[in-house]
Amino acid sequence: MNMKSQKFRKSAQLFGAIFGVLLISLPAISQAVAQESTPKVDQGEAPSGASSSTLNPNPSIFSEPPYNRSQAPVAPRPIPRDQTQQPSPGAVFTDQPRLLQPQQTPSATIALANGTVNITLVNDTAATVTFQVIGDTAPRSLQGKSNVILQGLKAPVTVTFEREDRGQLIVTPQASSEPGSLEVTFNEATNAAQGRNALRIERNGSVFLN
Numbered sequence: 001m002n003m004k005s006q007k008f009r010k011s012a013q014l015f016g017a018i019f020g021v022l023l024i025s026l027p028a029i030s031q032a033v034a035q036e037s038t039p040k041v042d043q044g045e046a047p048s049g050a051s052s053s054t055l056n057p058n059p060s061i062f063s064e065p066p067y068n069r070s071q072a073p074v075a076p077r078p079i080p081r082d083q084t085q086q087p088s089p090g091a092v093f094t095d096q097p098r099l100l101q102p103q104q105t106p107s108a109t110i111a112l113a114n115g116t117v118n119i120t121l122v123n124d125t126a127a128t129v130t131f132q133v134i135g136d137t138a139p140r141s142l143q144g145k146s147n148v149i150l151q152g153l154k155a156p157v158t159v160t161f162e163r164e165d166r167g168q169l170i171v172t173p174q175a176s177s178e179p180g181s182l183e184v185t186f187n188e189a190t191n192a193a194q195g196r197n198a199l200r201i202e203r204n205g206s207v208f209l210n
Helices: 003-039
Strands: 116-123 130-133 140-142 147-156 156-165 168-175 180-190 198-201 206-208
Touching: 003 147, 116 130, 116 156, 116 168, 147 156, 180 206
Parallel strands: 116 180
Antiparallel strands: 116 147, 130 140, 130 156, 156 198, 168 180, 198 206
């Protein structure tokens, strides 16, 4: 009996020790199983039914396009004055006044008589000169070493002339002593740059050659 009692007592003690170890490790095993069974939640996401206190109030995805359109507009930065667009150097503006061409200097000036002028043409060349008062006379011929007077021409008036041999003419206008009179002399020109073929008298008495 003593031997059986001792074996039973040892078996009971061994069973109690094993049962005690199981009781101690059971909470840790339950906690580990619970953690493994709980789904992981990424930042910016929350499972349905979760409390609003656990949600991220400002997830980063809403600060990226196209979700950032609802954000408050950003005021444009002012452009410094030195960075404003400047007109290109070759730009042309129609509102700018057009530059005036330099005026030609009159070859002579006469005092008109009641707005009219008498012109004496003197041909000192050996060639015949053809002349015409534009809008007043037909073309006429002036023989070499001769002259003609054109009277009562109303200013402004234009007279054209040309040598029949196609040579060049040097034209010299000079005011006469008589009021409203102009003397025009023709001479031969050896240089084409010296040649002239028209004379115009303006209302103010200015005489121009062309």
